[in-house]
Amino acid sequence: MNGWSALERFLRTDPRDVGCSQAMDMLHVYAELVAAGEPAEERYPGIAAHLRACGPCGEDFEGLLAAIRGEAP
């Protein structure tokens, strides 16, 4: 069931999650690695875990990635 798995995913927490402050401090570094096709998630698993779980930080990451890639909105 879709809703069941969505709830399950939402409630699942990752102990590696670094939180918003640390993820935002390193967002420029992480986004450049991703844009360059480097294994950002392997290098910064705690930031990757956070960006997967935190809507606002994930949104900021997507915005920065689009900005450095020069993507059209």
Added chain:
Amino acid sequence: MPEAATAAGIDAESAGWLRALAEPGAAREAALARLHGLLLPIARREVARRGPRLAITGPELDDLAHQAAADALLAITGKVGQFRGESRFTTWAYRFVIFEVSAKIGRHFWRHPVVPLGAEQWERLPDRFGFDPAREAEWRDLAAAVRRAVDTELTPRQREVFVAIVVNGVPLDTLALSLGSSRNAIYKMMFDARRKLRAALAANGYLPDDSARGS
């Protein structure tokens, strides 16, 4: 878990920006104007990217982009000494624009709340997670168990934050402003609430118990 980056050598373009911003008088003003010329399109692009999901349109959206670019420029000039060359200077600078857009959108919804503070729209919880109304018999018990766990397992503050964000759909940044808190503090509270709720639902057989995996 701390994840510090190693400071790398600063690339030539970034070094050029640092030199230009450290110049006195007109040269610095010219560098600031050039930087603002880069930041404004980024701000516009970002508000346009988020625009379809916001109830903000037209001139108000463009005002928001201008304010975000101007405030980002201020933040950048105030913090340029903190740039360590871990990325290109422009990437570091664009980050401030994105943060300003986020903050201004959060503030907009704070000033124009969609849901009154204190309201509890529990009837919308199934929809938030995409439960199919036609299959209510399958998820009715789970939805009731979630509500029970929210009432019995969470502290009053955790409950307030969970209800606002998950049940009422208040944006996290807006809630942080309403409570005089920060994104990080509200996220941490939600993190702990999620962990408690998952444990309670697993203990009662509603979700798989994967405590052995450390979640």
